[in-house]
Amino acid sequence: MTQRATDDWLSEDDRLPPDSWGRRKSAGPRLPWAIILLITALVAGRFLLTPHLTAPALRTWATIFVAVCLQALPFLVFGVVLSAAITAFVPPSFWTKALPRQPYAAVPIAGAAGAVLPGCECASVPVASGLMSRGVAPAAALAFLLASPAINPVVLVATAVAFPGNPAMVVARFVASLTVAVLAGWAWARFGRPEWLRVRTHTAAPGQSKWGSFVEAMRHDLLHAGGFLVVGGLTAATLNVMVPRSWLTSVGELPVLSVLVLGLLAVLLSICSEADAFVAASMTAFSPTAKLAFLVVGPMVDLKLIALQAGTFGRAFAWRFVPLTFTLAIAVSFAAGWVLL
Amino acid sequence: MNRVSQNLLLLVVAGMLLKVSLLSETYVNYVKPGFRPMIIAAGVVMAALALAGLLGAWRNAPRADNDQGDHGPDHGHDHGHGPRVAWLMAVPVFALTLVAPPALGAFAVQREERPPPPKVSDYRNLGGAGVTPLAVGEFIGRAYGRSLVGKRVKLTGFVVKSSRTGQWYVARMQMSCCAADAIALKVAVRGASAPKEDTWVEVTGTWIPWKGGKVPNGFVAPGLTASDVKEIDQPAEPYE
Numbered sequence: 358m359t360q361r362a363t364d365d366w367l368s369e370d371d372r373l374p375p376d377s378w379g380r381r382k383s384a385g386p387r388l389p390w391a392i393i394l395l396i397t398a399l400v401a402g403r404f405l406l407t408p409h410l411t412a413p414a415l416r417t418w419a420t421i422f423v424a425v426c427l428q429a430l431p432f433l434v435f436g437v438v439l440s441a442a443i444t445a446f447v448p449p450s451f452w453t454k455a456l457p458r459q460p461y462a463a464v465p466i467a468g469a470a471g472a473v474l475p476g477c478e479c480a481s482v483p484v485a486s487g488l489m490s491r492g493v494a495p496a497a498a499l500a501f502l503l504a505s506p507a508i509n510p511v512v513l514v515a516t517a518v519a520f521p522g523n524p525a526m527v528v529a530r531f532v533a534s535l536t537v538a539v540l541a542g543w544a545w546a547r548f549g550r551p552e553w554l555r556v557r558t559h560t561a562a563p564g565q566s567k568w569g570s571f572v573e574a575m576r577h578d579l580l581h582a583g584g585f586l587v588v589g590g591l592t593a594a595t596l597n598v599m600v601p602r603s604w605l606t607s608v609g610e611l612p613v614l615s616v617l618v619l620g621l622l623a624v625l626l627s628i629c630s631e632a633d634a635f636v637a638a639s640m641t642a643f644s645p646t647a648k649l650a651f652l653v654v655g656p657m658v659d660l661k662l663i664a665l666q667a668g669t670f671g672r673a674f675a676w677r678f679v680p681l682t683f684t685l686a687i688a689v690s691f692a693a694g695w696v697l698l
Numbered sequence: 699m700n701r702v703s704q705n706l707l708l709l710v711v712a713g714m715l716l717k718v719s720l721l722s723e724t725y726v727n728y729v730k731p732g733f734r735p736m737i738i739a740a741g742v743v744m745a746a747l748a749l750a751g752l753l754g755a756w757r758n759a760p761r762a763d764n765d766q767g768d769h770g771p772d773h774g775h776d777h778g779h780g781p782r783v784a785w786l787m788a789v790p791v792f793a794l795t796l797v798a799p800p801a802l803g804a805f806a807v808q809r810e811e812r813p814p815p816p817k818v819s820d821y822r823n824l825g826g827a828g829v830t831p832l833a834v835g836e837f838i839g840r841a842y843g844r845s846l847v848g849k850r851v852k853l854t855g856f857v858v859k860s861s862r863t864g865q866w867y868v869a870r871m872q873m874s875c876c877a878a879d880a881i882a883l884k885v886a887v888r889g890a891s892a893p894k895e896d897t898w899v900e901v902t903g904t905w906i907p908w909k910g911g912k913v914p915n916g917f918v919a920p921g922l923t924a925s926d927v928k929e930i931d932q933p934a935e936p937y938e
Contacts, residue, residue, distance in 0.1 A: 576704065
């Protein structure tokens with residue numbers, strides 16, 4: 358252990374150039390101790406613990422956890438890059454020209470603009486945060502946040518493929534998701550208070566170039582959102598392994614309850630919005646309205662998204678916004694299912 | 699969390715992404731093969747960000763010490779505890795290194811007690827007398843469409859025990875995006891002794907028509923009388 362720690366200490370040392378090394382020492386201890394400890398733990402654990410970590414339940418849990426993280430990270434990186442680019446390169450005047458001043462009018466336009474961002478929900482959180490920090494009305498940015506993972510072309514095509522010969526499901530998903538996004542935006546414009554929402558303010562340090570602030574915003578968002586993504590991944594994987602699906606499908610026959618149950622299942626499973634249509638299609642025991650609720654709720658409210666939102670916008674925001682969105686999504690799914698399916 | 703730690707942590711996570719996608723093919727155990735370029739790109743972006751940050755920290759070392767101290771760019775934010783959550787990004791690295799989780803197997807299949815009935819699609823006609831390799835999902839779909847009579851087929855999957863004597867399952871997980879959305883597909887094998895659970899096998903045999911010629915209402919795993927069972931390595935794509 359001691360020997361290994363010393364080796365890591367030395368290898369970390371190699372990465373730091375000698376001249377700054379001397380200065381750092383004089384300014385106080387600046388060694389990244391936590392990282393050294395982390396790598397030591399990884400190496401030691403690999404030899405000491407790996408042979409014992411073979412329980413099938415643990416391995417299944419780890420597979421699902423790693424899968425959620427691996428699948429979400431590229432989208433998160435994409436969203437963070439886009440968000441940082443918005444913050445650093447798009448002047449605030451662009452948004453005041455592109456969107457109406459009046460938040461009530463800006464909400465539907467921002468919601469519909471969600472159709473052009475191809476990605477899943479992990480990308481939309483940092484982008485919405487970037488929009489807010491550039492002066493876009495929070496209500497409009499939130500409408501974008503809710504709409505974009507559900508109504509972009511990639512997701513709609515995936516839905517059409519999962520429900521062959523049933524274009525009504527695609528239409529219902531688009532209409533219901535956009536409606537929820539706009540209603541939630543309006544509700545926030547009417548009842549929301551600024552102190553509930555934490556808006557990141559990246560002010561470029563004096564003398565910092567545009568590129569400098571781009572890179573800085575990216576690093577900050579990635580570390581922050583990445584940590585919360587892992588919180589969501591841990592919860593989703595745990596529930597995925599612990600709650601048997603048969604336990605939920607047994608209520609498939611009850612009409613109203615089944616809609617609520619699939620809505621709740623969408624929250625717990627935290628499936629990427631590009632894949633959820635295939636999962637919904639496989640739940641043949643449920644009514645079309647219940648499947649629609651699964652498709653509308655999933656991209657707007659799920660465990661990893663709640664963690665991401667709480668981390669990005671603050672807990673005071675998440676407590677209020679998550680129940681609001683969930684209730685609206687269920688209600689609109691009932692209405693859309695009634696009319697369209 | 700100081701700047702050097704932030705960047706080293708990003709470098710560790712980027713290393714994990716590149717290790718599973720670029721340097722090996724372990725990523726197929728977790729996500730669809732189509733994700734590879736995206737995982738590689740994410741890893742490259744993160745690595746570049748981390749290296750640029752380390753370079754910057756080295757160049758500006760004295761100034762950074764005087765001006766910003768440990769808090770770096772987070773100084774003045776209203777979420778001082780924020781970056782601490784970033785340490786959690788190391789958890790997937792630990793899960794991958796310590797548990798090295800394999801593709802979903804028998805445990806995941808048995809957890810899902812009542813799989814959905816299959817969708818019946820129009821399949822092409824199977825060729826003549828030879829053995830036709832079929833995906834497990836297609837076999838189940840064809841069994842429900844009854845287009846399998848008398849055909850010899852070959853299925854590839856892993857072994858799952860059955861509670862009924864005299865049979866075991868050859869199973870495969872079907873995934874549309876990542877392992878979190880995987881669905882179990884299984885076919886009951888009769889007429890051959892079961893290999894060890896989770897062993898990958900190629901089973902050659904013929905479909906056992908439904909009892910009384912009636913397609914069942916809910917899901918019942920269709921049966922196969924095996925003429926040959928061959929143990930194989932895990933295929934390059936463990937999911938269907």
